[in-house]
Amino acid sequence: MEKWQKVSAKLSAIILSFLVLFVNLYLYLNGKIIFELLLALLFLQSLISGLMLFTYFLYKKFQRLADNLGFIYIQGTFMHPKFEGHYKGKWFQLHFVSKETGGDWGVPMTYVKLQWKEKKTFDDKKLAAHNRKDYKHSSIIEIKHVVRDYKNYLLLKRRWFTFSPKKIEELMDLLISLSESAKKKTVRKA
Amino acid sequence: MAIRNQQKPEKKNELLSKVKKYGFYAIIVLLLIKLNKPLFFIVLFTVFAFIGKQVRSQFGLKMVVLDPLMFCALLLAQFIDIKSAIIYVAINTLIVDVLTNLVSIGSFLNFFLYTLSSVLSVMLFGSMDMLIYGCIGSLMYSVLYFFFRTTVLPDDPVAVTAKSITSFVFTFLYISFFGPIFKIIMMA
Numbered sequence: 071m072e073k074w075q076k077v078s079a080k081l082s083a084i085i086l087s088f089l090v091l092f093v094n095l096y097l098y099l100n101g102k103i104i105f106e107l108l109l110a111l112l113f114l115q116s117l118i119s120g121l122m123l124f125t126y127f128l129y130k131k132f133q134r135l136a137d138n139l140g141f142i143y144i145q146g147t148f149m150h151p152k153f154e155g156h157y158k159g160k161w162f163q164l165h166f167v168s169k170e171t172g173g174d175w176g177v178p179m180t181y182v183k184l185q186w187k188e189k190k191t192f193d194d195k196k197l198a199a200h201n202r203k204d205y206k207h208s209s210i211i212e213i214k215h216v217v218r219d220y221k222n223y224l225l226l227k228r229r230w231f232t233f234s235p236k237k238i239e240e241l242m243d244l245l246i247s248l249s250e251s252a253k254k255k256t257v258r259k260a
Numbered sequence: 261m262a263i264r265n266q267q268k269p270e271k272k273n274e275l276l277s278k279v280k281k282y283g284f285y286a287i288i289v290l291l292l293i294k295l296n297k298p299l300f301f302i303v304l305f306t307v308f309a310f311i312g313k314q315v316r317s318q319f320g321l322k323m324v325v326l327d328p329l330m331f332c333a334l335l336l337a338q339f340i341d342i343k344s345a346i347i348y349v350a351i352n353t354l355i356v357d358v359l360t361n362l363v364s365i366g367s368f369l370n371f372f373l374y375t376l377s378s379v380l381s382v383m384l385f386g387s388m389d390m391l392i393y394g395c396i397g398s399l400m401y402s403v404l405y406f407f408f409r410t411t412v413l414p415d416d417p418v419a420v421t422a423k424s425i426t427s428f429v430f431t432f433l434y435i436s437f438f439g440p441i442f443k444i445i446m447m448a
Contacts, residue, residue, distance in 0.1 A: 104441075105440075106440035106441040106443075106444055109437050109440060109441070110437055110438050110440075112437070113433065113436075113437030113438065121315070
């Protein structure tokens with residue numbers, strides 16, 4: 071989005087909020103609506119504006135984190151973005167999620183993925199040694215190896231979102247060291 | 261050109277079917293208002309509770325109780341009858357969980373706590389201002405929920421504390437800002 075488009079979007083949102091407020095006040099002061107209805111409408115507007123501001127605030131935090139790490143935003147929603155980039159010569163992806171089902175539903179999580187195109191195998195027991203444990207400034211839910219058609223990766227699930235580049239780097243360093251210590255063998259892609 | 265012409269009638273048919281569907285729903289709602297006031301409000305409040313839960317899950321706010329379940333149960337218990345409040349709570353705790361295969365002891369606990377808090381607060385303090393019996397009801401639910409979820413059915417203490425606090429806060433806000441207008445509508 072261009073800078074002028076961002077500014078116009080913000081200004082439009084502010085103007086719309088004030089417009090809705092003034093319309094409600096005008097209707098009340100002219101006796102078109104009762105005080106109780108005005109109260110309900112004002113609260114509803116505050117609730118919706120609050121949720122939108124919260125979403126925007128989170129989006130800015132994600133954007134700043136991506137810029138600090140030098141990663142590129144690849145996809146995802148406002149609340150659950152995906153970034154990709156390189157750290158110490160390795161290909162990483164960050165994904166911020168909150169699942170709607172499962173044991174950890176509704177808990178915001180940070181997924182850190184160390185990815186390769188060529189297939190690799192790992193000792194699952196060594197990977198699982200960090201499951202449900204604290205590591206430096208993070209509470210790790212699970213570390214596992216995931217295989218897809220086009221890539222495979224070491225997935226680290228961290229409890230809660232984090233916007234600190236330092237904490238993300240600690241986790242990426244952990245994955246890099248685990249990728250060496252838990253490695254079985256590398257099968258080169260033909 | 262032929263494809264574009266085909267798409268236009270398809271879009272018109274889709275729009276027409278949507279208009280018919282929502283028109284049908286509107287007629288049902290109007291009939292309900294005329295025929296059965298308690299059922300109308302149970303349906304309306306179930307829709308509100310559903311919207312609150314959807315917003316909560318979309319934002320991943322597991323520890324924030326946004327849905328107006330307690331608030332609506334209090335309104336039904338006070339302005340309609342206790343039976344309607346119990347049916348409403350049963351629909352939104354037990355029946356919804358059964359239909360989504362998520363039923364557990366927690367569902368029964370929720371049903372029990374919501375019913376007890378709303379019914380007891382209205383029965384004992386219903387003659388007072390809505391803010392008083394509403395706050396007592398929501399405080400009762402939060403305290404009982406905290407007690408049961410830390411002793412009888414233990415859960416993550418941070419989640420339990422957050423849910424207890426946010427449940428009370430949002431119910432208080434709903435009572436303060438939506439309570440007066442709903443009181444007028446439901447007493448009409």
